[in-house]
Amino acid sequence: MQMTTPIALLDQLPKRIPVSQDDGMACIAVQSHDDVVQTVQLANQTQTPVSLSPYPANLGAVLLDFQKLNQVIRHRPEEFLITVETGITLEKLAQRLEPFNQRFPFVYNPSRTMLQVLAEETPSLAGTRYGRLKQFVTGIHAVTGDGEPIHYGGEVVKNVTGYDMCKLFVGSQHRFGLLTQVTLKLDPVPEASRAFLFHIEDLQPAMELLHKLKRLLPHPEMLALFRTKKTFGWQILLTLSGYKQSVQIESDRVHDATSHLNSDLQELFLAPKALEQWVQRLDWLSPEEPHALVIQVMLPEKVWMDFPYRFMGLPWMKSADVLMPLNTQQLMLRWISVNIPSDYDLLFFKAQVEAMGGFARIRRAPIPSPVDAVAFNRQPNPVLRRWESRLRQAYNPNGILPEYSPWILPTQGGGGQ
Amino acid sequence: MTIKLSALVRSFRQIVGREFVHREPEVLATYESDGCVLMKARPDLVVLPNSTQEVAAIIQVCYEHKVPFVARGSGTGLSGGVLPMQGGVFIGMSRMNRILEINPDNRTATVETGVINAWLNREARSYNLFYAPDPSSQAACTLGGNIAENAGGIHCMKYGVTMDHILGLEIVTPEGDIVWVGGEHGYSDGTDWVGLFVGSEGTFGIATKAIVRLTPLPEKTKVFLAAFNRLEDSTDAVASIIASGLKPAALEFIDEFTVKAVNQAFDIGFPETSEAVLLVELDGSAQTVALDETRLLAILQSHSVSQLRMAEDEKERLKLWKARKGAVAAYGRILPAFYLHDCVIPRSELTHVLRQIQAIGEKYNVIIGNVFHAGDGNLHPNILLDPKDADMTKRVLDAGEEMLEVCLSVGGVLSGEHGIGIEKAHFMARQFSEAELDVMQRLKRVFDPAGLSNPEKIFPTRTGCGEIRKGLPEKILQTGAGWI
Incomplete structure (x- = not known):
């Protein structure tokens, strides 16, 4: 699209919608679904690109700020469902649910908004038990890139009426539309929970223990292997939750199965809230987490379990923080500042992952890195590339919404070029 | 069509062999209906491929000559989803019925989509695993059909519907390409192609292989039968079970008539x-x-349960579920056919809506049996009928329409697991605005710009003035003696 200045849009914007300046960019603080509809429609009329705060903006774009679009529309505790505006933070959502002894079970940095986690469908450590985030979304209100409002699903837990538009908008990184409201399934706060942390120096015994715990426990809430620069060697985080008696029995099984191991087992005797805060630090995709480069890899489980043996010996892997939550089949690699792998290393790595039946994508921010993210993240399959192109044409025909996300960065300046 | 039928037959015979292409009227007649016996439409040809490559070759011919096609599994669907509305080619998936791999370590299976749901379960159980979606027709329905409709079943309250168990799909696109989406990891890179495809009712192409998630068999299972003298007590008990946070594997309702x-x-x-x-x-x-169990029994007692029985052993448990799954067949002793709805409502509205359904039955003087997935709020009012009785059939259709209005009025949706097909397409405008329907239909054009894959499904067909057609499609009424 031809870039314009946002003046025409701002002139026509209703006065009730506040506009501020953010680093010289116009920032529109939308406060309702209708505000978003109106703004995106005006953006289409005036050919003004729109970006979402705090994501990178196109040249000449206006920023949409969802911070004030943060209300609980309806909570139906008896149905374990809540409808919220997507600017709500996870912290505010948790506060709202606490008196009802309910929770949204996926754990992220609490300052994140629903919009951020839904747009990326950020995997959570709790995916070990709860699966994918989008399985907890029963309804959406959204605005397509050409300004068409849409409502799909609602306060029902099962629905095959027409095409599942939730699947299009959740996880697609704002490329086809903006989510403004979502209805989410909730879960009761468990009667009891316990967490264990195993410190193991070498990778091989750590992986063996991970296998063992996987076989031992059918449904742990979280089971993840990780290594950070701040810690020595490898760590396994295990959390159990449910009835007091069940958790006690499972804890005893864990103790019995690991007592002979040469590992340092630490039980995290933390109150549930403190435990949650401890786990939230492992949300590496949070904008607040420092990173120069993050690679997210999805792999078949059989390969996932072999993966560390094949790759952790590579020199450039030694400087990476590693996070592997079980059963989400993902592997997160993070470089905070130094020893970032070269383009050659990354492209070789990507090819290996694809040969193993998985895929990898990178995000570099906020520190620039030499890696060409667009080339790295480009869809390799021609049929899927064709479908992607048609989706953009169908839902973002004027290119108003960014055609990139934190995962799909442009090489220079303007998006979609 | 721009090609003669005989030329198509020749092309398809070259692809799959002479014996797997049918145009004989007596064969075509066996494909003219699915489980929704109110409607029928006959294809021009039936082709039975044996591999993904054969499916792709068939579709390439269809694409080249702009011939519509419909894939068909076992034909157990309940929304007329496989009726060939524009004639054309039926692609029967029954020969593609191989379980290619069961991987107990990964808890996955790779299957061809003509595999019968119950076959996969039988195989998986030998590894102490099971495939969770279990529609009532699981002894006959194919996984491909389940994928097309995003089928549910009795145990999807706890374990989720088909979508939650599909990790990857091999798809033949309506343009004849073969592509894998998702994979054993269950994620798509960027756009959730698997999530979009599952439940698209065969309108985005044909899934030929699937990687499915298998679930460990639970250590312990118990089934309880709770009888209530008042309907309100039973539905209030359901609402209390949900509100308590208990997650039964299944929670099913059966009314007095069905009992x-x-x-x-x-x-x-x-x-x-x-x-x-x-x-x-x-x-x-x-x-x-x-x-x-302790919590459940306390809830049931607090809602005046009149009789409580527990399945003593696995044999009795299976007997109870067999009876539940056979309920619809049991109606056949009373009247020869039924019209089955599938709306979903908030569970707290069950009492109100069921009473409304009873009142509608009385108003139209029709027999209604209710047996449904109460834990999901997924109603299945079965309105019994004799299709030879035109007056009764009209009353059944009118009653069904009024029931759907009641469900929508409490925030419900038209379908929970059967899909929209052709049977409920004309109701879509009651749930969605015209603009919303348009936004949805753009997806169809992404996958199938030529509109060849299972055309005229899901969305209401427009008449000349943009008006959305009301009632079941006239085309079906006019052709092939649409009504049985």
């Missing part, structure tokens, strides 16, 4: 003096089931 029908058919011994029966299954570790 009697099932007893006559299966001699199951359901209590006949009650207005409603709930079947509740708990599963998990022995400890968890014991604790869940």
Whole structure:
């Protein structure tokens, strides 16, 4: 699209919608679904690109700020469902649910908004038990890139009426539309929970223990292997939750199965809230987490379990923080500042992952890195590339919404070029 | 069509062999209906491929000559989803019925989509695993059909619907390409192609292979039968179970009429003096089931349960579920056909809506049996009919329409697991605005710009003035003696 200045849009914007300046960019603080509809429609009329705060903006774009679009529309505790505006933070959502002894079970940095986690469908450590985030979304209100409002699903837990538009908008990184409201399934706060942390120096015994715990426990809430620069060697985080008696029995099984191991087992005797805060630090995709480069890899489980043996010996892997939550089949690699792998290393790595039946994508921010993210993240399959192109044409025909996300960065300046 | 039928036959015979292409009227007649017996439409040709490459070759011919096609599994669908509305080619998937791999370590299976749901379960159980979606037709329905409709079943309350168990798909696109989406990891890179494809009712192409998630068999399972003298007590008990946070593996409702029908058919011994029966299954570790049981029984007692029975052993448990799954067949002893709805409502509205359904039955003087997935709020009012009785058939259709209005009025949706197909397409405008329908239909054009894959499904067809057609499609009424 031809870039314009946002003046025409701002002139026509209703006065009730506040506009501020953010680093010289116009920032529109939308406060309702209708505000978003109106703004995106005006953006289409005036050919003004729109970006979402705090994501990178196109040249000449206006920023949409969802911070004030943060209300609980309806909570139906008896149905374990809540409808919220997507600017709500996870912290505010948790506060709202606490008196009802309910929770949204996926754990992220609490300052994140629903919009951020839904747009990326950020995997959570709790995916070990709860699966994918989008399985907890029963309804959406959204605005397509050409300004068409849409409502799909609602306060029902099962629905095959027409095409599942939730699947299009959740996880697609704002490329086809903006989510403004979502209805989410909730879960009761468990009667009891316990967490264990195993410190193991070498990778091989750590992986063996991970296998063992996987076989031992059918449904742990979280089971993840990780290594950070701040810690020595490898760590396994295990959390159990449910009835007091069940958790006690499972804890005893864990103790019995690991007592002979040469590992340092630490039980995290933390109150549930403190435990949650401890786990939230492992949300590496949070904008607040420092990173120069993050690679997210999805792999078949059989390969996932072999993966560390094949790759952790590579020199450039030694400087990476590693996070592997079980059963989400993902592997997160993070470089905070130094020893970032070269383009050659990354492209070789990507090819290996694809040969193993998985895929990898990178995000570099906020520190620039030499890696060409667009080339790295480009869809390799021609049929899927064709479908992607048609989706953009169908839902973002004027290119108003960014055609990139934190995962799909442009090489220079303007998006979609 | 821009090609003669005989030329198509020649092309397809070259692809799959002479014996797997059919145009004989007596063969075509066997494909003219699915489980929704109210409607029928006949294809011009039936082709039975044996591999993904053959499916792709067939579709390439269709694409080249702009011939519509419809894939068909076992034809157990309940929304007319496989009716060939524009004629064309039926692609029968029954020969593609191989279980290619069961990987117990990964808890996955790779299958061709003509595999029968129950076959996969039988194989998986030998590894102490199961495939969770279990529609009532699981002894006959194919996984491809389940994928097309995003089928549910009795145990999807706890374990989720088909979508939650599909990790990857091999798809033949409506343009004849073969592509894999998702994979054993269950994620798509960027756009959730698997999530979009599952439940698209065959309108985005044909899934030829699937990687499915298998679930470990629970350590302990218990089924309870709870009878209530008043319908309100049973539905209030359902609402209380949900509100308590308990997650039964299954929570099913059977009304008095259906109880009697099932007893006559299966001699199951359901209590006949009650207005409603709930079947509740708990599963998990022995400890968890014991604790869940204590809470469940307290809830049932607080809602004046009149009789409570527990399946003593696996044999009795299976007998109860067989009776539940056979309920619809039991109606056949009373009248020869039924019209089955599938709307979903908030569970707290069950009492209100069921009473409304009863009142509608009385208003139109029709027999309604209710047997449904109460835990999901997924109603299945079965309106019995004799299709030879035109007056009764009209009353059945009118009653069904009024029921759907009631469901929509409480925030419900048209379908929970059967899909929209052709049968409910004309109701879509009641749930969605014209603009919303348009936004949805753009997806169809992404996958199938030529509109060849299972055309005229899901969305209401427009007449000349942009008006959305009301009532079941006239085309079906006019051709092939649409009504049985």
